[in-house]
Amino acid sequence: MGIAIYVLTFALLLIGIYAVVAKKNVIKIIIGVLIIEYAVNMLLVLVGYRPAAQSGDAGTPPVIGPGISAEEVARASVDPLPQAMVLTSIVIGLGLTALMVAMGLRLYEKYGTFDMDQIRRLRG
Amino acid sequence: MTALIPLFVVVPLGAAFVVVILAHVRGLKALTPLLAVAAVAFNFVAALVMLGGDPGRLSLLVGEWGLNGTPLGIEMVCDGLTRLMLVTINLIALASIAFARSYMRRFTSVWMFEALFLLMTGAMNGVVLAGDLFNMYVFIEVAAIASYALVGFGCETEELEAAFKYLVLGTVGSALILLGVTVLYSLTGHLNMARVAERLPVVGATGPAALLAAVFLLAGLALKAAMVPFHAWLPDAHPSAPAPISAMLSGVLIKAAGVYALARIVFNVLGPNPQFAMILIALGALSMVVGVFLAVGQWDFKRLLAYHSISQMGYVVLALGVAAEWAPTDRAIAALCLFGGLFHLFNHAAFKGLLFLSSGSIEQQAGTRQLKDMGGLTRTMPLTSFCCRIGALSIAGVPPFNGFFSKLIIIIALVLAGHPVLAGLAVLVALMTLLSFVKVQRYALEGEPAGGAKAAREAPAPMLAAMLALAAVCVVSGLAMVLLRDQLFGPASDALLAGAKGAKQLVVGAMP
Numbered sequence: 001m002g003i004a005i006y007v008l009t010f011a012l013l014l015i016g017i018y019a020v021v022a023k024k025n026v027i028k029i030i031i032g033v034l035i036i037e038y039a040v041n042m043l044l045v046l047v048g049y050r051p052a053a054q055s056g057d058a059g060t061p062p063v064i065g066p067g068i069s070a071e072e073v074a075r076a077s078v079d080p081l082p083q084a085m086v087l088t089s090i091v092i093g094l095g096l097t098a099l100m101v102a103m104g105l106r107l108y109e110k111y112g113t114f115d116m117d118q119i120r121r122l123r124g
Numbered sequence: 125m126t127a128l129i130p131l132f133v134v135v136p137l138g139a140a141f142v143v144v145i146l147a148h149v150r151g152l153k154a155l156t157p158l159l160a161v162a163a164v165a166f167n168f169v170a171a172l173v174m175l176g177g178d179p180g181r182l183s184l185l186v187g188e189w190g191l192n193g194t195p196l197g198i199e200m201v202c203d204g205l206t207r208l209m210l211v212t213i214n215l216i217a218l219a220s221i222a223f224a225r226s227y228m229r230r231f232t233s234v235w236m237f238e239a240l241f242l243l244m245t246g247a248m249n250g251v252v253l254a255g256d257l258f259n260m261y262v263f264i265e266v267a268a269i270a271s272y273a274l275v276g277f278g279c280e281t282e283e284l285e286a287a288f289k290y291l292v293l294g295t296v297g298s299a300l301i302l303l304g305v306t307v308l309y310s311l312t313g314h315l316n317m318a319r320v321a322e323r324l325p326v327v328g329a330t331g332p333a334a335l336l337a338a339v340f341l342l343a344g345l346a347l348k349a350a351m352v353p354f355h356a357w358l359p360d361a362h363p364s365a366p367a368p369i370s371a372m373l374s375g376v377l378i379k380a381a382g383v384y385a386l387a388r389i390v391f392n393v394l395g396p397n398p399q400f401a402m403i404l405i406a407l408g409a410l411s412m413v414v415g416v417f418l419a420v421g422q423w424d425f426k427r428l429l430a431y432h433s434i435s436q437m438g439y440v441v442l443a444l445g446v447a448a449e450w451a452p453t454d455r456a457i458a459a460l461c462l463f464g465g466l467f468h469l470f471n472h473a474a475f476k477g478l479l480f481l482s483s484g485s486i487e488q489q490a491g492t493r494q495l496k497d498m499g500g501l502t503r504t505m506p507l508t509s510f511c512c513r514i515g516a517l518s519i520a521g522v523p524p525f526n527g528f529f530s531k532l533i534i535i536i537a538l539v540l541a542g543h544p545v546l547a548g549l550a551v552l553v554a555l556m557t558l559l560s561f562v563k564v565q566r567y568a569l570e571g572e573p574a575g576g577a578k579a580a581r582e583a584p585a586p587m588l589a590a591m592l593a594l595a596a597v598c599v600v601s602g603l604a605m606v607l608l609r610d611q612l613f614g615p616a617s618d619a620l621l622a623g624a625k626g627a628k629q630l631v632v633g634a635m636p
Contacts, residue, residue, distance in 0.1 A: 029292055043303065089513075095269060099290075100295075121285060
């Protein structure tokens with residue numbers, strides 16, 4: 001735990017960036033972009049994790065219910081705000097993935113290949 | 125006045141939804157262009173009303189689920205800078221959508237174009253109104269997704285290739301922005317910009333975590349603004365889109381999602397300091413020079429304009445960087461830099477929108493974008509050529525037009541701020557810009573009609589109206605500079621210079 005998880009998240013981010021930069025296959029590039037997104041989402045979830053101030057149950061769900069007071073939630077629960085942000089970010093990622101795959105398929109229809117080296121009519 | 129704030133986002137998004145429904149009801153399909161124009165026109169009028177109203181910082185808490193008397197909610201802010209951006213965005217959007225009524229006739233499913241266009245406009249209004257970092261990210265992302273689809277709207281091979289490239293790079297940029305927002309949140313425990321700015325000095329504004337967040341945010345936003353090391357997608361993506369969309373992308377999207385957000389974060393969240401100033405100055409100077417050198421060799425009219433967008437945005441970011449350098453010590457110089465930068469931002473929106481619209485009009489009539497295949501358009505398309513010439517003179521910085529004044533102010537500010545070398549570079553870039561637009565004049569407008577230009581006719585009335593309106597803006601904003609400075613740009617640079625102090629004017633009480 002602790003810092004190791006953040007290092008792993010960062011490694012995931014770097015793997016994604018490597019895939020986007022170095023891979024030539026359209027599908028692999030799309031997968032790279034998705035890995036970057038998951039790395040960011042994971043970091044968001046980790047940021048929301050709060051170890052308990054005192055001994056006891058850390059990381060309980062942030063729900064006020066019977067037997068659980070607001071103070072209890074404020075003390076021991078995880079931070080709910082990053083979870084809301086992750087949900088938003090996942091939905092955005094869903095839209096992006098659909099658009100990327102649709103565009104990749106259209107590229108395949110036009111060029112007959114997924115190889116980015118052959119999809120090079122523009123000079124950049 | 126505060127009641128108007130959510131309408132800037134709600135009206136275009138709602139209209140986009142209704143456009144999709146209307147397009148599927150028999151007999152009502154013809155109404156979709158009218159609805160799109162009406163929604164954008166409403167936003168433009170509302171932006172002017174906001175400009176004429178209370179000049180202070182308006183804030184609206186969406187949700188307002190206050191606890192024990194503490195008001196809480198998602199803040200939307202409208203200050204001087206927001207007003208400037210709202211006017212710019214909705215002016216260009218109105219001209220583009222009016223232009224598109226005639227231009228888009230050659231495409232099928234124009235309702236999709238209208239829906240995506242409204243989505244993009246609404247999201248850009250959202251970016252400039254957002255008072256918290258996460259909402260800004262979400263709106264940047266919504267505008268970007270609509271723009272990816274619009275770049276590939278024609279579904280031809282090259283358009284799809286450009287759109288895919290733009291999509292991948294844009295998504296990486298957005299992910300970096302979200303990473304920066306996440307790090308700032310974990311550092312300060314807030315998302316609201318004013319609160320983050322208030323809290324940052326307490327937790328260490330120049331500590332390693334804050335710098336990490338700044339690096340992610342600056343890299344992501346520089347990618348969105350197409351600053352030079354991150355510019356590769358722009359010259360492909362902007363020319364591939366239909367002309368009204370090129371005008372929107374170059375005219376306002378790279379400003380709202382890139383330069384505006386960059387300025388907001390550097391000045392109002394992280395606080396201006398010499399390190400960030402150095403980064404902005406380097407990015408700006410590099411974009412300015414590299415952009416114009418790449419532009420001079422282009423023969424495709426729209427590609428040439430796209431490279432000039434990089435170069436002209438370089439001026440704006442350079443001015444912002446110098447302002448960030450001087451903001452802590454000398455407010456007067458910083459204010460002059462910001463005035464020059466923001467004035468150039470507005471002017472660039474007007475003349476680059478105009479140039480892209482006239483390039484679309486020429487492409488439609490002459491059937492080509494290659495400068496070598498054109499010629500003599502002053503004879504066959506006199507009004508379009510007239511507008512194109514005004515745009516070219518403005519961007520090249522010829523005296524009575526607006527581009528001259530903003531470049532002059534930036535150069536004077538650079539000299540006063542102790543950067544004579546950068547001022548010299550700015551003059552050189554202005555001369556190169558002039559050179560490249562002399563080429564456009566020489567090959568496209570002058571000489572004997574050749575190739576497709578022989579059969580060219582004058583553009584239809586709505587397209588002409590849009591171009592003439594933007595041409596009028598180019599002339600008038602140059603002449604009315606002093607009035608605009610007091611009404612529009614002064615409050616905008618004050619909003620940036622207020623920095624973290626904006627937080628103290630908040631109506632929101634302390635967080636428990």
